[in-house]
Amino acid sequence: MKVLLKLVSAVAVIVAAASVTFFAQLAVPGDRATVLMNLQTGQDRKWTDAELAPLNAQFGFKDPIIVQYLHYVGGLFRGDLGTSYTQKRPVTEVIGGQLLPSLTLTVSALAVAWVLAIAGTLLTARRGRILSGLGAAWEALTASLPHYWVGVVLLVVFAVQLRMFPIIGGTSAWGSVLPVLTLAIPLAGFLGQVTRDEFEQVMAQPFVTTARTRGMSDFGVRLRHVLRHAVLPAITLSGWALGALVAGAVIAENIFGRPGIGQVLVTAVNTRDVPTVSGIVLVVAAIYVVANLLVDLAYAIVDPRLGASR
Amino acid sequence: MTRRLPSAGTLVALLVVVLIAIAALTPGLLTGRGPTEIDLHATLLAPSWAHPFGTDDAGRDLLTRVIYGARQSMGIGLGATGVAFAIALVLGFAAGLAGGVVDTAITRVLEVAFAFPALLLALLVISVRGPSVATVIAAVGIGSAPGYARMVRGQVLAVRQAGYIEAAAALGHSRLAVVRRHLFPNAVRPLVAVATLGVGQSVVWASGLSFLGLGVAPPDSEWGALLDAGRVHITTSWWLEILPGVVIVLVALAVTTLGRNLQHLLGGAAR
Numbered sequence: 001m002k003v004l005l006k007l008v009s010a011v012a013v014i015v016a017a018a019s020v021t022f023f024a025q026l027a028v029p030g031d032r033a034t035v036l037m038n039l040q041t042g043q044d045r046k047w048t049d050a051e052l053a054p055l056n057a058q059f060g061f062k063d064p065i066i067v068q069y070l071h072y073v074g075g076l077f078r079g080d081l082g083t084s085y086t087q088k089r090p091v092t093e094v095i096g097g098q099l100l101p102s103l104t105l106t107v108s109a110l111a112v113a114w115v116l117a118i119a120g121t122l123l124t125a126r127r128g129r130i131l132s133g134l135g136a137a138w139e140a141l142t143a144s145l146p147h148y149w150v151g152v153v154l155l156v157v158f159a160v161q162l163r164m165f166p167i168i169g170g171t172s173a174w175g176s177v178l179p180v181l182t183l184a185i186p187l188a189g190f191l192g193q194v195t196r197d198e199f200e201q202v203m204a205q206p207f208v209t210t211a212r213t214r215g216m217s218d219f220g221v222r223l224r225h226v227l228r229h230a231v232l233p234a235i236t237l238s239g240w241a242l243g244a245l246v247a248g249a250v251i252a253e254n255i256f257g258r259p260g261i262g263q264v265l266v267t268a269v270n271t272r273d274v275p276t277v278s279g280i281v282l283v284v285a286a287i288y289v290v291a292n293l294l295v296d297l298a299y300a301i302v303d304p305r306l307g308a309s310r
Numbered sequence: 311m312t313r314r315l316p317s318a319g320t321l322v323a324l325l326v327v328v329l330i331a332i333a334a335l336t337p338g339l340l341t342g343r344g345p346t347e348i349d350l351h352a353t354l355l356a357p358s359w360a361h362p363f364g365t366d367d368a369g370r371d372l373l374t375r376v377i378y379g380a381r382q383s384m385g386i387g388l389g390a391t392g393v394a395f396a397i398a399l400v401l402g403f404a405a406g407l408a409g410g411v412v413d414t415a416i417t418r419v420l421e422v423a424f425a426f427p428a429l430l431l432a433l434l435v436i437s438v439r440g441p442s443v444a445t446v447i448a449a450v451g452i453g454s455a456p457g458y459a460r461m462v463r464g465q466v467l468a469v470r471q472a473g474y475i476e477a478a479a480a481l482g483h484s485r486l487a488v489v490r491r492h493l494f495p496n497a498v499r500p501l502v503a504v505a506t507l508g509v510g511q512s513v514v515w516a517s518g519l520s521f522l523g524l525g526v527a528p529p530d531s532e533w534g535a536l537l538d539a540g541r542v543h544i545t546t547s548w549w550l551e552i553l554p555g556v557v558i559v560l561v562a563l564a565v566t567t568l569g570r571n572l573q574h575l576l577g578g579a580a581r
Binding site for chain 1: 418419421422424425426427428429430431433434435436437438439440441510514517518521522523524537544545548551552555558559562563566
């Protein structure tokens with residue numbers, strides 16, 4: 001029942017998000033058919049009604065707003081996100097092939113960030129002043145680094161100076177290392193901060209002392225008991241992080257010339273192809289909603305107390 | 311979450327912010343050169359004593375361009391934070407004071423807004439309006455408003471419960487007077503620290519948009535635009551990318567440090 005309710009509200013959020021992008025398309029200044037005609041011909045002038053008629057018919061600009069709205073939102077359920085202004089192809093076709101490389105990039109980055117954050121916490125949290133201070137300082141620094149700068153530094157150091165990686169990596173595994181790190185390093189700092197705070201609190205809990213008196217090794221206690229508690233807040237934040245990562249992916253793909261929705265998005269914003277931008281924004285919103293559903297599930301697995309109450 | 315930072319760090323942060331403020335207000339104090347002075351005999355020079363940040367492909371001194379860029383970058387950051395808080399205060403107070411249907415409606419709208427990553431929301435605004443300085447301010451402001459709106463609402467709800475509000479109402483003050491004299495100042499004070507943190511964020515985001523070529527365009531020396539302009543020379547002239555980036559990171563760190571200190575001073579838990 002709970003799960004069903006969550007699904008319904010997830011669909012509601014996506015429909016509402018579609019309403020936002022629909023009205024964004026209406027908000028383009030000027031007559032849309034004229035804007036479009038100028039975009040497609042590269043001219044800047046007025047057009048007669050007869051010249052604009054085919055465009056108006058194709059995009060339905062002259063239909064009542066409510067009809068256009070229902071058509072757009074209804075299209076979501078048919079897998080139709082409208083037609084690109086500049087490429088004159090369905091938006092789903094424009095985005096479709098680009099989605100997988102971007103998703104691979106973000107999901108790998110999330111995984112790498114988790115590994116870095118957990119390794120940092122396990123190795124440095126509560127390990128004396130110097131070590132834990134260094135760990136915390138590293139996390140505070142990396143968490144505040146903008147994606148574009150991390151990407152550029154990695155590119156200059158490892159691709160240009162050391163020539164360890166290709167400058168334009170494509171989607172090969174070796175070429176993906178730097179883009180993944182670009183996204184993972186700031187996120188690892190952020191997740192690490194959250195995990196470390198929780199980890200240090202849990203280390204002071206009585207059950208930790210109990211585990212130690214049972215003769216459990218220090219590393220065992222940290223890994224088996226403390227970490228399990230300490231990762232909870234970071235799991236909650238991972239759903240949010242995936243949305244932020246897609247935004248970061250736009251930048252990383254741009255820096256490393258990696259195919260993906262980032263390239264399509266930047267081109268679309270530049271050419272003011274609002275339907276394509278809207279389509280990408282909607283897809284990302286949907287990914288975010290799905291990711292948060294998954295987070296709820298993951299939570300129930302890691303923390304059985306929550307599972308029982310559902 | 312917050313850690314007490316050593317005062318040395320705070321002092322450095324203060325120094326950075328003061329320097330940036332001087333650069334933004336009177337850039338001529340910090341450099342004798344002009345931001346558009348071209349010297350074709352000194353193109354793409356690596357950093358040296360004469361040119362601490364090196365020069366670009368037109369022989370312009372990069373440090374000078376960074377100094378002159380401070381006004382635009384910080385202006386956009388402050389403006390965007392202002393836009394974000396204006397929206398957040400209206401939505402947050404409407405939701406927190408009206409309650410009921412209004413509150414539910416605004417909370418739902420915010421929930422939907424959270425499904426859009428801020429950068430994408432900003433890009434949507436730019437694709438509708440076309441790139442310009444005003445659009446970047448609006449885009450970054452709108453992109454970051456939902457988070458603040460939720461904080462304002464929480465703050466209003468928390469302060470409403472306070473004893474002194476009840477006391478003021480019991481003393482016969484009008485609803486408007488209670489909101490203006492007691493609720494507003496107390497709800498907003500802790501948010502000053504959040505706004506300070508927000509300025510750092512906004513500078514980073516706005517320069518990210520310019521970096522993508524979707525914000526301020528390269529002839530200007532806004533920091534993101536500098537990064538964008540330097541990209542074609544990345545294989546030969548690393549300083550064009552790395553050094554303006556270091557400045558952005560330093561400013562963001564400094565502003566964040568000051569914001570954290572303000573948070574301790576002003577007290578109050580802004581989530």
